[in-house]
Amino acid sequence: NSVLKIEDLHVKVGETPILTGVNLEVKQGEIHALMGPNGSGKSTLAYALMGHPKYEITHGKIEIGGVDLAELDACERARLGLFLAFQYPVTIPGVKVADFLRLAISNIRNPERKEGENLMPMREFRTELRQTMDQLNMDSEFARRYLNDGFSGGEKKRMEILQLAMLKPKFAILDETDSGLDSDAVRVVSEGLAKLSGPEMGVLIITHHERLLEYNEPQFTHVMLAGKIVETGDASLARELHENGYTEVRKRHPEEA
Ligand code: ADP
Ligand code: MG
Numbered sequence: 001n002s003v004l005k006i007e008d009l010h011v012k013v014g015e016t017p018i019l020t021g022v023n024l025e026v027k028q029g030e031i032h033a034l035m036g037p038n039g040s041g042k043s044t045l046a047y048a049l050m051g052h053p054k055y056e057i058t059h060g061k062i063e064i065g066g067v068d069l070a071e072l073d074a075c076e077r078a079r080l081g082l083f084l085a086f087q088y089p090v091t092i093p094g095v096k097v098a099d100f101l102r103l104a105i106s107n108i109r110n111p112e113r114k115e116g117e118n119l120m121p122m123r124e125f126r127t128e129l130r131q132t133m134d135q136l137n138m139d140s141e142f143a144r145r146y147l148n149d150g151f152s153g154g155e156k157k158r159m160e161i162l163q164l165a166m167l168k169p170k171f172a173i174l175d176e177t178d179s180g181l182d183s184d185a186v187r188v189v190s191e192g193l194a195k196l197s198g199p200e201m202g203v204l205i206i207t208h209h210e211r212l213l214e215y216n217e218p219q220f221t222h223v224m225l226a227g228k229i230v231e232t233g234d235a236s237l238a239r240e241l242h243e244n245g246y247t248e249v250r251k252r253h254p255e256e257a
């Protein structure tokens, strides 16, 4: 079983330090929730995990199965089993959902692949896609849509869940805004994730959504304040935060409040 290990991570954006010593370990099969007030640095952690060039790691490290991610690009990170779903997925003009998934799968499964070559055989891919979409009760028409072109909130989430199901990562990081999700979108992620998570997948859910965490009860809940994880508990900590917000947590950690 592999581990995603974040050790004393310091990240700055431009000249501003945002993360100031984050420690976190996610094992395959575990569900972790990361919560915290707006601006505390949750998305910054997700971007640093992805290797976004704007987010500079000034100290500490991120490892998967003992491999340091520092020098690896997003594609190499994906090959190690890391998957990141984002708050605002981009639109790629002219690319259909199925084409994108075939490319992504081919990149992950065949490290020697050169651009434009060695795509996963179409027949094999189609079969796998159809089975996966059946499993998720998704209309096959969705695979023929252009990527994110006019996608509703729920459709963006269907894309995210379909990607997750096809790529079968060891570690999935889901950064879910709380404001931008309608009830259809929340249902898609909640049910989809519940279907897909299991002993092979470690999940880090960044969210406040009660429903998401009810469907996918975290073994660990972490609270971030001012760029640090200040508390870790179980699912009851998430419930406490849903009820009371961050006032009490801030009182317990005046130095980060
Ligand atoms: P959260 O996801 O917890 O709401 P963020 O990680 O988005 O928090 O933001 C943490 C802090 O870092 C905020 O003060 C935000 O303004 C700043 N920040 C994050 N990304 C950038 C960026 N690309 N450019 C400038 N400031 C940023
Ligand atoms: Mg935010």
Ligand code: MG
Binding pocket: 042, 043, 044
């Ligand atoms: Mg955020």
